[in-house]
Amino acid sequence: MASPHIAFLGIGLMGAPMVHNLLAAGYPMTLWNRTAGKCTPFESRATIAATPAQAVAGADIVITMLENSDVVEAVLVEQGAMAALQRGAVLVDMSSVQPSLARRHGALAAEQGACYLDAPVSGGTRGAEAGTLSIMAGGETDILEKVRPVFETLGKVTHIGPVGAGQLAKLANQAIVGVTIGAVSEALLLAAKGGADPAAVREALMGGFAGSRILEQHGQRMIDRDFAPGAPARIQLKDLRMILDEARSEGLTLPLAQQAHNGYLSLVANGHADVDHSGLLLELEHVNGARLGGFSHDSKRQD
Known part of the structure; x- marks a missing residue:
């Protein structure tokens, strides 16, 4: 069975080592970052997209690792990533955002026929590099199980409760x-x-x-x-x-x-x-x- 295609938005201090571990595990990936140069170290192993919407199109799993609620809202909604989700895709926000925003994005994803998990992390850059992040997931259990192998590449996941509970x-x-x-x-x-x-x-x-x-x-x-x-x-x-x-x-x-x-x-x-x-x-x-x-x-x- 082919590995799911992952779109990863946000190649910063945390995102870069997470992408490295996912690529090492064999996942095909498309990357986007506001500062495009941060994607350069991965250009021989992943597809680099010019916009968030281009990155998301066709992806089975979309992971965001962005700085704050405003940036997540801008990338997902204002820059069209949410609208570009394919039906059945799983949107996983691993940023730290307000619980109310996670619930709003979960509802927007459902309108697109997609699924949503809020899954912020703890462990810092050391945990990201070592693949030992603590991942706190909010959302439906069956959706979590679909992406559990991806989470286990990055660390240990705990199901906290419904959407917003991870935050x-x-x-x-x-x-x-x-x-x-x-x-x-x-x-x-x-x-x-x-x-x-x-x-x-x-x-x-x-x-x-x-x-x-x-x-x-x-x-x-x-x-x-x-x-x-x-x-x-x-x-x-x-x-x-x-x-x-x-x-x-x-x-x-x-x-x-x-x-x-x-x-x-x-x-x-x-x-x-x-x-x-x-x-x-x-x-x-x-x-x-x-x-x-x-x-x-x-x-x-x-x-």
Whole structure:
């Protein structure tokens, strides 16, 4: 049985390694990206389309991995990709968008005789490269099963519920990520300011109840001052805005998410929109006039 033809829209930090893994798995693909040059590394292995509508035409599965709700709406609706879906195609939005927009796009896809899944991901660029993304899928079970082999090329998929539920799970993920990055930043700066080696503190905490992927990966990034973007701060800010919008629509107050949002808002306003989201440490350093790093064992306090 021939592999389904996949159209992939959005060849960015996340999309490029995902496309690489899908091509390595043998899927025939058509690619589109607003900045066409980002498709160039794949031109010998995939078809490059000039427009989203051209990319989608004839595809069995359409995957979008775009920056935000406005871009997804523009590409799918304003630039004609939705109207170009063939009957029976499955549209999979792996971007992070508002749950209400996912439900709207699901309805529009149904009008075209196509199917829809919202399937945002967690795991960052490392997970995309390794094919270990956590995929949170909203939609009908039978549709999910049709594309499960594609998802399993990219990571591990969990069916969350109806259309829109995948995006709700991603908001929950990003709330935990944003708040926890803030907590790790504060904890390491507190320890370092008092004279402890932050690298040793991180090592000790990794074996205890405070251990987490954030402490493991982003704690190390903070110590190394490696803020090259895996997930840019501006994207984390966008997700936190969506979290607070969704909370308001449900009559909820989320004070920790609000505080994380405020920190990222200041970080971005201070010129750090494109640092990794672990770079929230930079805003904490700015507020305190203190810096994590530059620690050596010789500088330890002596008894």
